Amino acid sequence: MGSVTHLIVSMFAAITLMSEAQYILGVTKDEPSKQYYTTVYIGSAAMMSPVNLLLDLGTNLTWLNCRKIKSLSSLGLITCQSSTCKSIPGNGCDRNTCLYRQPRPLGKNTVVATGRVVQDNATIFTTVGGQPIHIAPSRRFTFSCAVEKYLQGLAPPIAGVLALSPGEFPFWRQMTSAFNVIPKFSLCLPSSRYGYFFMGTPSLGGKKTVPMSSTPLKIDSGKYLISVASIYVDGVPLTLDPSLLEGGAQLSTVVPYTVLQTDIYNALAQSFTLNATNIGMTETLGHAPFKHCFEEGASGKNMDVSVMEIGLPANGKEVKWRFQGANMMVRVSETVICLAFVDGGKKPNESVIIGTHQLQDYLIEFDLSTTQMAFSDPLILHNTNCST
Ligand SMILES: *[C@@H]1O[C@H](CO)[C@@H](O)[C@H](O)[C@H]1NC(C)=O
Ligand SMILES: *[C@@H]1O[C@H](CO)[C@@H](O)[C@H](O)[C@H]1NC(C)=O
Ligand SMILES: *[C@@H]1O[C@H](CO)[C@@H](O)[C@H](O)[C@H]1NC(C)=O
Ligand SMILES: *[C@@H]1O[C@H](CO)[C@@H](O)[C@H](O)[C@H]1NC(C)=O
Numbered sequence: 360m361g362s363v364t365h366l367i368v369s370m371f372a373a374i375t376l377m378s379e380a381q382y383i384l385g386v387t388k389d390e391p392s393k394q395y396y397t398t399v400y401i402g403s404a405a406m407m408s409p410v411n412l413l414l415d416l417g418t419n420l421t422w423l424n425c426r427k428i429k430s431l432s433s434l435g436l437i438t439c440q441s442s443t444c445k446s447i448p449g450n451g452c453d454r455n456t457c458l459y460r461q462p463r464p465l466g467k468n469t470v471v472a473t474g475r476v477v478q479d480n481a482t483i484f485t486t487v488g489g490q491p492i493h494i495a496p497s498r499r500f501t502f503s504c505a506v507e508k509y510l511q512g513l514a515p516p517i518a519g520v521l522a523l524s525p526g527e528f529p530f531w532r533q534m535t536s537a538f539n540v541i542p543k544f545s546l547c548l549p550s551s552r553y554g555y556f557f558m559g560t561p562s563l564g565g566k567k568t569v570p571m572s573s574t575p576l577k578i579d580s581g582k583y584l585i586s587v588a589s590i591y592v593d594g595v596p597l598t599l600d601p602s603l604l605e606g607g608a609q610l611s612t613v614v615p616y617t618v619l620q621t622d623i624y625n626a627l628a629q630s631f632t633l634n635a636t637n638i639g640m641t642e643t644l645g646h647a648p649f650k651h652c653f654e655e656g657a658s659g660k661n662m663d664v665s666v667m668e669i670g671l672p673a674n675g676k677e678v679k680w681r682f683q684g685a686n687m688m689v690r691v692s693e694t695v696i697c698l699a700f701v702d703g704g705k706k707p708n709e710s711v712i713i714g715t716h717q718l719q720d721y722l723i724e725f726d727l728s729t730t731q732m733a734f735s736d737p738l739i740l741h742n743t744n745c746s747t
Pocket of ligand 3: 663665
């Protein structure tokens with residue numbers, strides 16, 4: 360058992376003692392789609408319906424297929440005049456019922472989900488290995504109802520999108536406020552099966568053995584961004600036009616592989632290719648969406664080609680966020696591995712969008728009380744990971 364498993368077990372021991380202090384939800388990775396979801400129980404305590412919701416850092420208001428709610432007795436509509444309706448970005452009105460227009464998080468198509476804004480009670484369970492074991496008191500929760508066709512593109516178990524944006528009404532803010540805990544949440548996305556989604560401050564006690572570093576979060580148009588000063592490969596900074604990094608890097612829990620502007624992608628791929636060939640791999644055909652793939656040849660089954668670090672500001676210093684091994688490469692066949700990054704084109708909206716293949720097996724904390732993001736060392740360096 361590694362240190363984070365240990366840490367989580369100790370946090371869990373703490374939760375059963377101080378049930379109001381922190382909230383731990385299970386995260387499931389849907390393998391074919393690489394989508395990550397958690398389960399929220401909607402409805403009154405007597406008639407709760409479990410609903411699986413895609414984790415999305417870019418969504419402002421949770422929306423779901425309300426047909427999943429078995430009992431509508433505790434469901435309430437929100438009127439257009441209410442302060443809740445007025446403060447929801449993208450709100451609308453239909454015969455005094457508040458409506459919400461939510462851009463869909465996946466895919467390029469522009470269909471926008473419009474649904475009624477409603478309130479119902481939500482209950483969360485502390486989950487370990489997919490098994491709910493501790494229940495937090497039910498709280499009123501504001502979300503919107505979407506019809507079935509908006510679920511297109513979501514993996515079959517998923518019935519909506521859990522809002523985790525920095526806005527006023529994301530799930531984490533509603534819950535931390537209802538439970539009166541610090542406005543903070545953390546993700547430990549698993550590379551397979553089950554991981555963790557925490558709200559509030561985990562009471563780590565003396566057990567916090569995985570070092571964490573912090574950098575300021577920049578909140579812009581409902582997105583989480585971090586400033587990137589430089590990108591290093593094996594300690595050497597990539598030569599890049601500084602304007603490329605000006606906008607910072609966006610964090611995403613729905614983009615599966617980090618997307619880089621073409622020049623950044625090419626610089627990274629060039630360094631990687633050099634090292635891969637140095638250790639006996641041979642470059643082979645790309646494997647969509649990946650452009651750089653390698654036959655492992657005599658190098659053996661080894662994902663450790665190069666180490667990438669992102670240099671981030673921290674109190675006038677620089678901290679480095681380190682990525683290596685399975686966070687950098689992806690296996691596409693028995694003998695072929697690819698650089699797990701995607702070329703986003705010459706002029707994308709964001710030069711860097713950090714996706715889930717890179718975020719998995721780190722503990723990542725979004726602290727909106729200090730507007731900082733904290734990230735752990737790669738858990739793999741501490742012989743552990745995010746899986747339960
Ligand atoms: C719904 O949540 C409120 C607190 O927000 C609580 O007082 C109430 O008991 C809950 N109702 C049910 C039916 O669970
Ligand atoms: C979320 O809300 C912010 C304003 O708070 C807005 O700028 C942004 O476009 C919204 N995001 C989406 C996906 O609608
Ligand atoms: C990649 O190559 C550089 C330069 O030859 C070397 O310093 C570095 O250790 C290599 N990285 C790995 C992971 O072998
Ligand atoms: C870039 O942003 C514009 C305006 O927000 C949007 O319409 C467009 O779809 C975005 N492009 C990509 C590739 O995300």
